[in-house]
Amino acid sequence: MIKFLAFLSLLALPGLAVAQQSALPPVKTTSFRADTFSIAKYGAVADALTSNTGAFQKAIDECSQKGGGVVLVPRGQWLTGPIEMRSNVNLHVAAGALIQFSDNRADYKLHKTNWEGLDAVRNQALIYGKNLENVAITGQGILDGAGEAWWMVQKGRSTEGEWKQLVASGGFLNEKQDRWYPSAQSLKGTTVKEAGVLTEEKSEIKDFEEIKDYLRPDFLVLDQCKRLLFEGVTFQNSPAWTVHPMRSEDVIVRNINVLNGPYTPNTDALDLESCKNGIVEGCTFSAGDDAICIKSGRNEQGRKRAMPTENFIIRNCKVYRGHGGFVIGSEMSGGARNLYVSNITMIGTDIGLRFKTTRGRGGVVENIFIQDIDMKDIPGEAILFDMYYMIKDPTPQVAGSKERPVSPAKPVDESTPQFRKIQIRNVTCNGAKTGIMVRGLPEMAIKDISIENAVLQSEKGLVCIEADNISLKNVTLLPTSTDPVMEVHNSQNITLDNVKYAPGATVLLRVSGADKAKNVRLVNTDVSKAKQPLELGENVKKKAVVVSKR
Known part of the structure; x- marks a missing residue:
C-alpha cells in the first residue's frame, strides 16, 4: 500500500524528471491504534485559566505506555505549558479546540539542542520529542504559541x-x-555574539541563564524521529521557528496552516532540517521569516553531520508572507538533493524562489526540480541564487560606470558551497525588484541552472554573475528598467533562447568580465526590437558572444 501511495504521488507531478522521481524511496506512513485518551479525563479544564500541562503530559505518556493511540483535545480553550510527545501517539486537536501555550517564560526550561544548524542552548520547544517513532499532530483545531511574550x-x-x-x-x-x-x-x-551557541567556554x-529570555523556543521540534505526520491543524504566533522536523525521516506535512505576523522575528513556517523522505502538500503559510525552508546544518558542524535534506515532494501550497517562498539555505552545509517542488503560489513574499549560502558553509545543493510557480507583489527577487548571503555586494557598480569591479577569488576547499543541477519551469511573476538574479563566487560559479517557460514582470530583468551553464528558454522578461534587460558578468556557457521583451529596450544584453566571458549565446530572439541588441564590456572579445538573429 505504501509503495502504491508513493507511485500516485509521482504521477501528480507531470513533466518533472520522471525517471529521477520514480527512484525516490516510498514514504513510510504513520499508523495508530483506535484507543482514545481524552485530556479531559486526565483533569484538563477548558476555561483558558487552568494550566493543563500535567493533564496533557499524563494523557500522552499513558497513551504511549499502553501501546499508542489518539490523545484527544476536545473543543474548548486549553491552557498549557510545554509538552513532550511520545512514540505511537497521535495528538488530535479537534475542530473548535484551541491549545493556548503559556505566555509565562518561566514555564519553559533551557536545554541543549540544535538551532540554526549549530549545537546550542535554547528554551525547550512548545512541543518536543527526540528519538521517537510513529508520531502525529492532526485535526482541525488551533495551536497558539503566545509568541508575543518573546518577540522583539x-x-x-x-x-x-x-x-x-x-x-x-x-x-x-x-x-x-x-x-x-x-x-x-x-x-x-x-x-x-553567537548567543546560545555551545562552545568550550560556554x-x-x-x-546561558542570564540571557534565557533571548533564546526563544521553536514551536515544534521532533529530532531524530521516524514516521511523522502533521495534518490539518493551524500553528500560529510561534516564538521562533514553527514546524521543525530535524534529523528525521518519513515526514508528511499535509493541509496545515502556519500564521505568524509579518514582522515577527525568525518565525519560519516550515524548516525541514537534515530530513529524509517526505511529502509537503496542501499547506498555507504566512510568516515573519522564510516559509518553506530546506536546511541541513551550518558550517563545520553541518558538514560533519553530513545529513542532507533529500527525497521530498513539495506541492500545492500557498505562501502569503515571508522572507522567501521556497528557500534552500543558508544553513545547508550538509547539502540538499532530490527535491521536487510544484504548484506553489506566493503573494507578497520578500523573495520568491530563494537559494542562499555564503563562504564557510560548504555543502552541495543539487538535483532540484521546480515547476508551476506563480508569484505576485515580490519586493525583492522572483528567482534568486546568492552565494553572498548577509554580505555586502562584492562587485557593486560605481555610479555612472557600467563595469563591475574585480572580486578576488579565494581557495576552494570543503567550506566552499555549491549550487548545481537545478531545473525551473512554468513560472509567472507579477511584480518584483529583479526577475532573475544569479550571483556565484569567483572561485565557485553557480552551475547547470535551467529556467524554461517564464513570464516575469519586474524592475530589473536578468542579472547573472559568476555562473556557468545557465540556460533561459522561452522566458519573457518585462523589466521597467531596460538598460540592460539582461546583464551577464564573469560567466560562461550562457544560453538565452527565445527571450521575449517589450519593444524599445535600451540594451537587450550586456556582457562584461573580460577574463571569464565565454560562449554567451543569444539565439532565436528578435533583437530588432531593442535600440541596442548587444553591449560588450571593457576588453570583452566579440567572439565571446554569439547573437543569432531570428
Missing part, C-alpha cells in the same frame, strides 16, 4: 499608537530607543 518589536514597523502602548506596558528599549524587548534578559542577549546550561 521594531519601532519602524509599528504605528505610533501601537509603539506608545507597547512602551507603556513595560519591557526594555535598546540604546537607540527603536527596539522594544519584553525583558532585561531578552535585551542583554543582543549584546552577546558548555553548560547554567552559562
